[in-house]
Structure formats: structure tokens, C-alpha cells
Amino acid sequence: MTARSTVRSTRQIGQLLLVGCDGAEMTSRLASLLTRIQPGGVILFARNIKNPQQTWRLLRDCQECVRTRLLTSIDLEGGSVDRLRHVLGPTPSAAEVFRTRDRGLFRKHGETIGNNCRALGFNVDFAPVVDLAFPASRQVMATRVVSANPRAVTAYAREFLAGLRRAKILGCGKHFPGLGEGALDSHQKLPVIDKALKKLAAEDLVPYCELAKQMPMVMVAHAAFPQVTGDLTPASLSPVWISEILRRRLGFKNLIVSDDLEMGGVLANATVEEAAVGHIYAGGDLCLVCHREENVVLAYEGLMRTAERDARFDRAAAEATGRVLAFKRKWARLLAPAKAPSEAVVRKLARKLWEFSEQVRLEALARREISEPAPVQKAGRRRRPPEEERQKKSVRRRPPEYDRQL
DSSP states (O other), rough: HHHHHHHHHHHHHHGGGEEEEEESOHHHHHHHHHHOOSSSEEEEOOOGGHHHHHHHHHHHHHHOOOOOEEEEEOOOBTBBOTTTTHOOOOOHHHHHHHHOOOHHHHHHHHHHHHHHHHHHHHOOOOOOOOEEEEEEGGHGGGGGGOOHHHHHHHHHHHHHHHHHHHHTTTEEEEEEEEOTTTSSSSSOOOOOOOHHHHHHHTTHHHHHHHTTTTTTTEEESOOOOOHHHOOOOOOGOOIIIIIIIIISSSOOSSEESSTTSSSSHHHTTHHHHHHHHHHTTTTTTTTOOSHHHHHHHHHHHHHHHHHHHHHHHHHHHHHHHHHHHHHHHHHHHHHHHHOOOOHHHHHHHHHHHHHHHHHHHHHHHHHHHHHSSSOOOOOTOOOOOOOHHTGGGGGGGOOTTTOOOO
């Protein structure tokens, strides 16, 4: 390795970070951080989103601090993971849409979410979830998952991704290799899934195998698979899972992103710096650090120090940086920002979202009535359109885990 290659690697190493921030407006502190590290992307949560125009401005201001085009991302699945619930209205969950058994609505789910994301300035949505709906994870995943049948999950995800793409939003399959048998929430603890690779390949890995060319990104979980790796290393830090299985065996050629490196499932095994370095060493491309600025700095400095002193890591970082920049060139047209949303556009989006929600509800109800008598409904009850919904603040209450799930 020459001195020149090290300088080139460290100069662009911020491209390996996708970072969160506090607040809903640009500050001198945030501007200084973004200017210093030059990250590959940013992610916003409900804490950052007050209204559509403010969100668009915040993303624009972030871009003005960074020389390359940012991946402006959000985690929006519908249901319990819905960062735009309080600005546009609630989006149906994946499970609700899947119950309609209508592939057209699967695609419309992705397109509706994608249009809303695009209008506010996002170009990446960390969805869909393709974990299988096994009993073990029912309490953790709830309505985020759609079926225990991998073919059914693949059918939903294929249409959802196509809907996102139609709206000019890049999607991300998650959480590789699969949290379907995980009884613990990786936000707090490390799930240990004692399952053989052969069984995983026949079940959990099927959506990734079938959709490898349709997924612009794959997010890797903080979960251990001791029958595969021989230890309790999280998949997010495992070269066996990332380089050997996802890259080589499944042939995935797009971006690989870690789940949030501030989650308990990975911090039980490593510091934030160690986790960032470990993810890149394992063959990953983007390290997600979603919440605390000090952790963003620690991850950045850890990557820099390791690249300067470790030739093998410097090569891995340079390769990952190359993949990130090539990805941005490939999708340059989709990454270009949309114009600021007008009030008329916002009203139209909210109305279309409400209409889609009603369509899903009525289709699911019709299917249920085929197999069982319809319950008697109280007279005069009806679902309110978005203009009336916004007047009922109680509807906007978020579950406690709302701002943490990825």
C-alpha cells in the first residue's frame, strides 16, 4: 500500500457513514459535523420532522454541507414504523396490506410511501422488511412482517420495491439474514438464532436470493447465528455472512448497510468504533449511526485511525468507498432532489394516503366477510378524511418504540 492510497482512502472515508442528527433545523454544530466528515448519507426520524416544508429544507441544508450527493434516508414501513404519521397521516402496515392478497395494492403500498418520501426530499427508504413471520418473533416484529411463507414474503417485497422505484425512491431489504426466529429485540439485546444454514437457505434467505437484483440495498441485522459462524458474532460484523454468503453465494452486488450501530444487539459485542470498523472489514459499505453526535464522531475517527495504520482495512475501506460512489453515479437521477413541496402538494399526498388506507381496509374487510359473518357496526361511524384526522391529536400518539425501530 502506498502513502497515496492511504490518503485517498481517508479523504473519502466519511462516505462509509450514514448519520442521524438531533433537532429539526440546521445548526452551526450540525453544519460543522457534516462539513468535517462528509458522510455518505443522512437519516431523519420523527424527532427531525415537524412539517413537510421544514423537512425538505433540513435535507437541503444537509446537502449544502457535503460535496457529493447525499443518500437522504428514512425508515418508513407503515404501521408502527411510520415517521410521517403526524405530518401526512398514518400509513397501513405491511401486514394490513398483505391481508388484502392484492399484488396491485402491494405495489401501491410502496408507491404511496415512495411518493410521500420523495416529496419531502428523501431518496432512500429502509423498507421493506423481509423477515419471516415465525411465532418466535411475533412479539418483537408484530405487523412489520407479513408471512411465514418465504415465497409470499418475496411476492410482497417484489411489488413494494417496484412501487418505491416508480416513485423514484431506492428501497432496502432487511434484516439480513433474517430475524424471523429471533425472540429478542436487537434494539436492546443480541438475538441468538440457533438455526442451520441449510434451513436458513430454505426459508429466511429466499427473499434475498430471489430479489438480489431488485434490492438496491440490504440491511444486515445485529443477530448471531452460531451454527453458521461458530460463535456469537453479530451478522452485521461477520465476513461469513456479508462477504461469503451475501456477496459471493447470493451474488448481491449493491450496497450493504449495517443496522444502527448504537443498538444493544451490537454494543454488547463491540464499541461503536469497533462496530464501524468490523462492518467494513466484513465487507459492508455503509455504517448506520442514527442518534448521538458523539457516536458519529467516534465511528468516523475509528475508521480514520484504522485506515491509517492497517493496510488490509485501508483496502477494504477503499473498496467500500468505491462501491458507494459508483452506486451514487448509477442512481444519480433518482438521487437528485425534488422541488420543495407546496401546500397543495401536501394536501394531495395526504388525501391519496387516506384513500389508499381506505382501499386497504375495505379490501381486507371484504375478504374477511367471505369467510365469516360481518360484525354489526354502530350507526354513524365512519373514517375521517385527513383534514379531519389532523384535528384529533390523540390519533397522532406514537408507540414508545416509534423513534428507534429500524
